[in-house]
Amino acid sequence: MHKITFRTLLLILCGILPLSIVKAQSLGKKPVKPNIIFILTDDLGYGDLGVFFQNQRKQQATHQLPYQLTPNLDKMAENGARFTHQYSNAPVCAPSRASLLTGVNQGNASVRDNQFDKQIENNHNMATLLKGAGYATAAVGKWGLQGETKVIPNWPAHPLKRGFDNFFGYMRHADGHEHYPFEGLYRGKKEVWENYKDIAGGLSKCYTTDLWTAYAKKWIIEHEHTKGADKPFFMFLAYDAPHAVLELPTQQYPAGGGLNGGLQWTGKSGNMINTASGNIDTYVHPDYANTTWPDTYKRYATANRRIDDAVGDLLKLLQDLKISDNTIVIFTSDNGPSIESYLPAAPYSPQFFGSYGPFDGIKRDVLEGGLRMPTLALWPGRISSGKVIAEPSMLSDWMATFADAAHANLPARSNGVSLLPVLTGKGRQEKSLIYSEYFEGGKTPAFKEFEASRQGRKRGQMQMIRIGDLVGVRYQIKSETDDFEIYDVVKDPKETNNLGLNNNYKVLQEQMKAKVLQLRKADKEAPRPYDKALIPAIALTKQNKLLPGLSWKFFKGSFGSVVSEKKLPESGKGTIKNILPVGRITDKGMTVYEGLIKVAADGEYHFALSATGRAYMRIHEAELIDADFGYQSGSREAGSVYLKAGYHPIKLYYLKENDKGPLISLKSKYGNTDWQELKVSDLYRLSPLK
Template identity: 45%
Template sequence: MLLRHRFWFFVLFLISGRALTAQQVPPNIIFILTDDLGYGDLGSFYQRERGGARRFHTPRLDQLAATGMMLTDHYVSGPVCAPSRASFLLGLHQGHAPIRNNQFDKALPAGLNVASLLRRAGYRTIHVGKYGLAGKRGSELPGHPLRRGFTDFYGFLHHVDGHEHYPRNGTTEKHSLVVDGYDPITTGTEKTYTTDLFTARAKAYLIEQRQNHPDQPLFLYLAYDTPHSKLQLPTGPYPAGYGLEGGLVYTGPDDPRTPHVNTARGEIDSYVHPDYRDQDWPHEEKVFATMVRRIDTAVGDLMQLLVDLDIDENTLVVFSSDNGPHNVNGQDPTWFRSYGPFTGIKRDLYEGGIRVPTIARWPGHIAPGSVSAAPVGNWDWLSTFAEVAGAAVPAYTDGASLLPILSGEGAGLGREYLYWEYFHGGKTPDYADFAPPARDRRRGEMQSVRIGNFKGVRFNVTEADAPFEIYHLGADSTEATDLARQKPALQAWMQAISRRSRIADPAAARPYDAALVPALPPPPGLLAGATRREYDTSGYWIPGQPAYTKQGHLPSAGPTEDARAGLPVDRGQEWAAYLRVPEDGTYTFELTANGSTYVRLHDIHLLHQAEASRSRRDTATVHLAAGLHPITIRHEAPPGGQPVLDLRWTLPDGHSEPLPGERLYRTPDLIDPRHFR
């Protein structure tokens, strides 16, 4: 614990004896996530364009953008906190993530996530702030951050904790409690404003790590709970100075004057920023502008700390938000047009609900003042951080590394699409800024696909074949002019993507769950049998891009028969083929395997077993049209063990059998099964 009276001791230590230069250790990674901050709430993204007196300022975040890259087309997977944050950590969009819709406090599943990946790569993994994925209150909290790859946690475990920004030792209406590791903090938080508290604790972790473990890289996930929900002001002005020379300081629980943080004094919910104090605005607008400015100043404080600790040039910093702006507890996003030039707010699949302001900064790697309009998602960060850390990018992700974009080596990723699905029983607000068709529109079951600059979206879906409305986002940012009648081929493409890119989740049933996944037209030169390749293993997880060492063909055997005949135990095995499905219907795939196994059908993560030391059985059910469907199977036996792999399918008539080799086909030019569609 870093108490205030020890603060200058560490300053002297760091100034006098830095043991390592920044470039001798892998880069640190800091991911700063705000809660319900809209695209229009940053000066560099929109506020400065508005003109007039009714706007606020974000000077420190604008500086971050000026020294890094603005990602203008960065999306979140879901327009509300739980699915959005889960998708970020898991690297999966909402067609695959097991936390969907409004499943607040559903436990994050065990296995691969950003924290566990980076911890395996040697990082200290710290989460400060709002989590919301631990499990229900009163449960054993199976998804607790310390059980899901984080080495340290300090913040709110449950999503309702963040509805108020003074925890007050659990006496709030929502019984908000700050938790340190597994221990609830029940004293001293009466006057701790959470933006200040979480910033101070994050600073303390950074200082502690630099002092005690300078040769170990750090991942810090700093998740604010503001400007979400209740409109509340801090107790007073931001402390003078930044970084090591001032700003916010974590004082610990035993400080008699300002417990936990050096701003825990004075009157709560009282301080309006001087820039807004005398504005002729309603009080609620002044509160909101002050809340955003507090985050802005806190980020500036953190950035100066990186300079003071001499780790600035070896730290990737990403700033983002979990979804669009909210409109509850007196907050009105029309005040400052928090949704920017778009239609939609939180809980909408219109742009204003899912496109969020995002900045990335990494000196020497990201050009200052750069801008990228490439469509990317928050599920891309897992792959990005893996590459930054020098780890293999896993197969079990919907994301792609953004390093080519961030480094300027490429304008885009060459990806085919982005995908969303979400349900909410309410309506899009009737705001004058919004496209007329969207105003007061029932949301219901929503689904969306973006291909290039075209976005397909459908609302209140009640049947699988409901058409997508199609908008050209470059010319129509408010999604006002539906081009669907002019784009029949694009409509068909989006319909196909919406079926071959997701798998049904019984806990979030959709009206299109039983829709048939369309088959592909037969490619030229089709040959009997699968392609089997061997690849070097990392010992961590199934890689997305294996390093192949050997390739062969199986004219008649399926993967189960092949495995039973004996496989090398020191290599990963891959079978890639087109699977000929005999008839339309429901098919259940059953996998029994040891080690790590991954099965992909089209873009569907069909089955995934990570690091199983014993044989285990998993099943997945899909609805397939007759014809050819690309399938990839990868298997890595546990160290010292013999491969166990049994992949079966059950046909619509109930017959079950090992996946037969005679139904597998290949082409002579099969190079990379990731390109199967």
């Protein structure tokens, strides 16, 4: 008989520890990998959810203060956790979604600014990570990261080419502006793709929120009936609402929810889901139908309520299938609320409901209202009920979180951190790197609720960085020397008191200016005025003692790709004067080198790496060379960077494939000089402080 301790029994009886997990652990099996559902909405504001802001408006309800209701999402928050300080990586959808999926912030991403429909890079992402960990993977809803092609449907970054086993939804970004694909009521007919087949011809009267939900339920049910016992699943469910045309459903949400109620997939052309009947664009939720609100706002509230109903339906399905205890569900948005409705002669403003919450800024602003997200997390038995998480984080942290939950190795390329410690209360929570950059030619709206100094302000080149409770914001950036506005967003969420004008914050001002150069790499397709700014070296103190060479750690194992070493047991460590002696290590595994590179003069420096195996290199916190995903062993990868004279931290990961040499070569050159192998005199490490 397998023993269960009194403490474990108590946890089971209290409902804190699911019995299925206890059984697996007591039998000595590998830890159970949870299913994962990531629900992403489009342009839903922090303030649009009851639990974040609308319930406060309800308590003060007046004719001048209308409010929305989100009972299912409020219940999800009650039973799980809500993040009050989670940020999107960018204030518009394409770069935000790309950073979310790849776990890479906007300083290192390949999709930036308004690069809608640009292909997401062929590299590690949530789907490739989890598929490699044994998951079935599905993407449902809006994609918009496929890349352009004249040979449809062979998009270069079709979801099936980026780690997903199944795809059902809109491929192009702009298709998501229309919520009736067959009728094309306001924006024209759209294509809906099931993998590589357009099935829009059979989708009459299908409202997309209903369509994506019904298909998601169908896919989960089929998976559980065929593979569920042996294979966990990951679903990326990306709604295209409430963004763009504020169209209405055909009828009320079907009663019941879950396995036998709620939305259902019929599979019959012309009647594909059980709400594909009645009259399109007609149903207003009864809570809003008899208000005196303008039609546009009845539509907006109904669209959000439909998402709320859909989430309740999905959560009921997990309960009916008896998999809710082993399923992580995340709900959030891609950026702040929009100012568009795309309806003829029907203007919309997020002012009506205060969709930006207690903040200033909307979509396309790097102010809190454009970047702070209404994020909820549910994992019964693992995440305490009613938990409020004020720890700052970003959407790009979810990839690291899912790697942690799935017991998978996180790619070294990711600069996100696992949020599992703060979610479960177990372990030490690593600090997230909060950073965003964006260019937009418009202006912050001149809403009377916003701080007077930013009403109608031009945006231009923008940046946001958060250090502790303090956020630095720059608009209309002309050079790297521009000052940040600095706000304590815990005490001053509307960012009204600019601490950057206070002499006491001069040190922090310079720290922020240096940090935003040290954590990013330039991208020619998204040029910035500071791309060629010299990156500051680290400041050394009298206590710092420089020693020649690098420190190294070796991690034994078969990894398949270059991974983060944070959760790996080290098999050996030491110091070395250069990187060539890695060939002495005969065990299969990964070596991580860390140290400082000495830069003798200001200027542009070039680095080139070739490896028998795979490698990845950072300078400061920015990607310099990626020779990992898809890398051809022995080929050359290069990177360039502008550096100030001094000492700059480097980190090099090397995953060896065999003992044939040369195993790895790292060369550099300054300006127009010749390429040279890095010399011992270039490499240093800091002696540990006593």
